[in-house]
Amino acid sequence: MASSRDDFIIAIRSAFLKKSTQQKFSLLTLVFFSLFIIILSSLDFKVIRYSKAVINELVYRSSFIVSVPENFIKDSFIQVKDYTNFFNKYKKNISELESLKSNYVSNEITEYENRELKELINDYVSSSNKILAKIIVDHDSPFLKSIIINKGSKDNIKIGTNIYDQSYLVGRVIELNYKTSRVLLLSDLNSNVPVTIAPQNIQAIVTGSGVDSGKIKYIKSGLSGQLIDDSIVYTSGTGAIFKSGVPIGKLKFFEENSTNEYKVEFYSDFSQLKYVFAEIITQTSILPTTQESNENSVEKNNPLDAKLKILEDELNIIEESNKKFQKENENLKSEINNLNYKVLNLNNKISSQNKTIDQFNLDTDELKFLRLNLTYGHKCRKSLFNNKGFIVGSAGYKDCVLRKGKIDG
Template sequence: MASSRDDFIIAIRSAFLKKSTQQKFSLLTLVFISIFVIVLSNLNFKAIQILKTGINEVVYRSSFIVSIPENFIKNSYFSILEYSTFFNKYKENEKQLIQLKSSNISNEIIQYENEELKNLINDYVSSSDKILAKIIVDHESPFLKSVIINKGSNNKVKIGTNIFDQSYLVGRVVEVNFKTSRVLLLSDLNSNVPVTIAPQNIQAIMIGAGDDYGQIKYIKDGIFQKFDENSIVYTSGTGAIFKSGIPIGKVRQTENNLNVDFFSDFSQLKYVFAEVEVKMENQSPKKEIDDNSDQKNTAIETKIQILEEEKKIIEDSNLKFKEENENLKFQVNYLNTKISSIENEVLAQKEKIEQSTIDQEELEFLRLNLLYSNKCQTRKLFSTGFKVGTPEYKKCILNKGKIND
């Protein structure tokens, strides 16, 4: 027993401490260095941060270069897939384009109204300085869902900067280097986003599922059934981590969960937009008085610009309303003509029906007349019949020869 324990200790010592001929460091030294690095990387010393940023820059660039062959294969694979479904997608896109065009004008009006309302409450209006960024590293790790973009602190990207694919939210920046940044995708397990679900207008938190969808959490009990497939999830802006009103995805109900299917396909991201926010504070009336004339001119110019934009939008909408009005007028005229022709037809039909009823009554009278004319007709001086052609005679015939009712 003692000898086997000795063997074990010898083997362990040998494994840890013995440096082989070609090894520069013993394993024990490297274990200690690893632990030291783990501890050190979590301390926020400036020197360590700079060193870390330097390593990140070099490694991200190297990773991008090394990934070129694999990315080529990957892109070729997706290109082939795209070509195979090209026509169907084109048809779908065409339909969507028509729908989007029609809703575009109303969206512009809403945007303008939103800006105006923000101005009224003396809030800030954030400019939409979106900068295009290329994804240089995207390994789609099953553990952590993140990508590296080629924009960093020199492009005013900060921790928390919102990242978009078109106008859809895809994530936020969690690590910034000088020329690169790491974006934590919404699908990551560590991603929590305060959201609003429309049209039910319910506030919730969306958590990444670690897969290609998100999950809705922290909603009231009993409102689970309120949602349907048309429910849209967008950012609520609570906590000021994400801007409000950015579309994320659509609700999909499962047996026990509410999942969110993202509008954007995170596996297909090549370029994204990083929104570098510049807060433009609205000036209070007091400040405006103190401002110099240049600033006043700028303010007036801005107002004029806004008014011109408003005018343009109103003109556009007016044009659209006019077109719709013309269409409606034409439709009303057409319908009126149709109604009058239908009325005429109905009158003609009624006349025909009346004539037919009269003809039937006449026919019935003639049939009965043949049978009962001898009973109803007067022939002798004191007989009880009636003179032919009188209403009494007709009544008698219709009563089948009965003179008294």
């Protein structure tokens, strides 16, 4: 018993400490070294942060180069798959495009109004500039869903910068290097996004499911019954982590363990991303004009009054323009009435003229018959010598006269 335990200890000791001729370090040294690095990486020192950023830059670039063959195979596979669905997708896209075109105009108006209101509330204009970023590494591990983009602190990207695919939210930056950064995708388990579910206007938090969809988390009890299929999920902007009003996906209903569950189907397909947009937000204060600055100097002490004044001015402008519109509206109404009256008169005139024309046509036909009757009447009239003739006044007699006395059509 004691000897087997000794053997075990000897084997373990040998495994940890013995270095073969090629090895420069014993395994025990490397185990301690790994633990040391794990502890260091959990601490947020400036030196560690910089050295990590340098390692990241090097590894990401190397990974991009090494991944070229796999990416080529992957792209070819996706292309073949796409070709098979090409026609169906094309038809679907056309119908979607039509409906989107009609929505576009109203969206633009809403966006403009929204921007104006935000300016009023915040006293600053937040101008956003989307920059295109290429995905250099997208090896989402089975455990973590993230991508690496080729833009970093050099391009004004910050921790928390929102990342988009077209206008759909994809995720946010969680690790920043000089020329690269890591984006945590919405599908990751560690991603939490405050959202609004429309049209019910329910507030919730969407978290990643670890696969390609999201799930609803932290919804107020009793409200989950109001959820319906195909409801739109967009960011609510709560917590100021994500910009508000950015579409994320649609709600889809499914059954799990005989209970009704909802998952969020993201608009963007994270496995097909090649380029994304990073939104750089800069805030610039609204500078008052010289005239306004004098007025504002008095009100500077009370910003609430200043805001109220701005709102009053807005109201006045709106009232004035409303009055103008009302006046114009009345003018147009009276003009329409006049025109309607004219149209009615003209219609009456036309109908009387039509009647006259009809009467004229009738008179012309009668005159023609009477003239022919004088010449050919005796040929058509039935008499003792003319058995084939017709009785005067009958339809046959009239036809015969109009045919200039020819009895047999």
